[in-house]
Amino acid sequence: MEKKFRNLPLRKGVGIIVLNKKNEIFVAKRIDNPKDFWQMPQGGVDDGEDFLSAAYRELEEETSIKNVKMVQEIDGTTTYELPDHLLGIIWKGKYKGQKQKWFIMRYLGKDNEINIKTDKPEFLEWKWINIDMITEVVVDFKLQVYKQLKNKIKEIIN
Numbered sequence: 001m002e003k004k005f006r007n008l009p010l011r012k013g014v015g016i017i018v019l020n021k022k023n024e025i026f027v028a029k030r031i032d033n034p035k036d037f038w039q040m041p042q043g044g045v046d047d048g049e050d051f052l053s054a055a056y057r058e059l060e061e062e063t064s065i066k067n068v069k070m071v072q073e074i075d076g077t078t079t080y081e082l083p084d085h086l087l088g089i090i091w092k093g094k095y096k097g098q099k100q101k102w103f104i105m106r107y108l109g110k111d112n113e114i115n116i117k118t119d120k121p122e123f124l125e126w127k128w129i130n131i132d133m134i135t136e137v138v139v140d141f142k143l144q145v146y147k148q149l150k151n152k153i154k155e156i157i158n
Helices: 051-063 131-137 140-157
Strands: 010-019 025-030 042-044 068-073 078-081 097-107 123-129
Touching: 010 051, 010 078, 010 140, 025 051, 025 131, 042 051, 051 068, 051 097, 051 123, 068 140, 078 140, 097 140, 123 131, 131 140
Parallel strands: 010 097
Antiparallel strands: 010 025, 010 042, 025 123, 068 097, 078 097
């Protein structure tokens, strides 16, 4: 990491693990990354906003999903740093990575209620996948976060 980026703060964020009735996980492919990488809904926390409110807002903004039931807040936070080629570009260059609070939510709606063609779309497509697959589809710099989450999800739903 270049010296000019080392002292940048981590962005405060949230992530949402959305489970369907079969305990499959919602993932979507980002518009800004044409490769075959998928992620769970996530985003930043606005000033004065609490983590849970941010999670519900981000989930609706990115997927139109509102019909969820909170399952559990995951203890602690996870962090990741951006790879060198994205530093100074993502988040207008203000952050070197993200420190996230994650929530598990159960989707109660029907698949046709999910709409990623939002006002400010972030995703090209979405799908439900088996929990074990989340570490197979994620971009490499988020892999450690997804490994931690996979283990915690399995503990909680089993």
